[in-house]
Amino acid sequence: MSKQLSLKMPKARTERAEESKFILEASHLGQLLSALIGKGYRAIGPTVRDGAIVYDELHSLRDLPVGYTDEQAPGCYRLEKGGGRAFFNYTVGPQSWKKFLHPPSLRLWKADREDHRFQVVQEIEQTTKFAFLGVRSCELQAILIQDKVFMGGQFVDPVYQACRDNIFVVAVNCTKPGGTCFCQSMGTGPKATVGFDLALTEVLEAKAHYFVLEVGSKKGAEVLAEIPYRQADKKRIQTANRILARSAKRMGRAMDQTNLKELLYKNYEHPRWKEVASRCLSCANCTMACPTCFCTTVEDLTDLTGQHAERWRKWDSCFAMDFSYIYGGSVRRSVKSRYRQWMTHKLATWVDQFGMSGCVGCGRCITWCPVGIDITEEVRAIRGQTSKPKSPKSYKEKN
């Protein structure tokens, strides 16, 4: 956990019991889910859809991707059902929790014409209490970053805040980092250290299947009180720690953060920008998959009668030409300038803007780039450490 990412804990961790570690038998995980649903939460977690692990409503443990693993490489994601009993033996998929906290499309208000005036009807904020089950450490850090973006300044996003204030977070520590993961080098994982209500480390042995559980908040302790658990013994805590230590060493990638901000500020005219632009599709997948990218556009609509108008907010991307459109045209017309804008913002200007890096090392921008552009590779290239981009793993190779 890097210092620059440390934010205020949402809930005080004062009670001693909350500091301790417990054992939750895997056979009791369903009771945790039931307890959350019983408390009025809409439980959301990983589930398999269309060949990937996505986040959707969980009705029972059967909805979890039990026995699934994923393989990730630049521009390539494959889900495999290897069997086994593990609930969380995979890394993050194409979606992130921002789809709930910061919806992709949202009507902000509608208006109806009355004689010669407009009556603006504000949207009724229907706040759903979400319980997020299976939040990875990198994703928790991403949520903390978006907290700063949406709630940290003078202007608070009411939609984000209403949702954020009501979430219950069950973090899952990463025991199987993926091929495009680099949270270890970003100081954002693989173990969740902050921002959760409960955190689980899954341990699957020949004769035992359990979670080492940590409590991160009073809310978490209250839920724990409703399910069977016991005090964790030293041996089991050590086993979980060993798994997480091994996990930290199995990151598919790394990003050297030494003087990264200064490096990018000094290299606006580096030839690599032109080179990456020759590969970049400016399709916006990286920004849409990124759990911290927050940009939106606003569309005003009127109907044919002219009696009704609506304002919609939609996810937007700095990779779109329209994004930088001002009077007279777009500012960033070349793909080169758009890629440079995105990466420099993510890794450098973000630090000046929000006091932290905008990257959590989840690897989504690498995996979900259709042509497999690798941000860690691009940083190395700007540093002058590599020159030739690696070709993404081909489908043929994979199959």
Added chain:
Amino acid sequence: MGSRVKPKLAVWKFASCDGCQLSLLDCEDELLAVAGKVEIANFPEASRAVVSGPYDISLVEGSITTPHDAERIHQVRRASKFLITIGACATAGGIQALRNFKNVKDFISIVYATPRYIETLNKSTPIADHVFVDFELRGCPINKYQLVEVISAYLMGRKPNVPTHSVCTECKRRQVVCVMVAHGTPCLGPVTQVGCGALCPSYHRGCYGCFGPKETPNTTSLGKRWLELGVSHEDIVRGFRNFNAYSEAFRRESEAHEPHIRE
């Protein structure tokens, strides 16, 4: 616009399948509202009653493929205040622009019993190659909601919300799993303009590029990636030679792969 006389709308057909103009009839729920706001003055698919021009809005469907049509489009332009081309034929030459890559005379002699009766141009070209076009609405066929949006925007005197970014943007907003990354399915989405609501990827199919090239399309990089996915040069040519084969970006990409096809 308020109490003003209703603007007159005309629909014109050139070389096309009629699918796009039928999108207007397909508006169903919105059709009465359209009819309430504009006078449908010339729309042979809907009514034989023709009101003479000039027209406030002309929707032009189809491409220019004959010497007669190359003349007629100028008459349409002269009779129209605001000319909107609708569909891949009118904006890129359509599927019939496949002739542009061959010699059209070869087809005529094969297809028609009496080739000398056929009077056609060598190329199928978009309307904008012939006259000034005020707005282009893409798609094969167009999206009826986009059509209603363009007409609404015209009536209100505002800019239509018709984005030019990639299909991927819509895929991700809809949280559709990327078919290219997750399944290895070749997809034109990253170089194609949105408009369909990411229809094909949401049914696990690659994008066919119905809405033509997006702004700044990098077809070279996508073509290279398709090769890595195991797609042959021949199939890449086919992929880009579809309804928008003669749009500049797609044409250049298909032509770049053509010499590599093994006989």
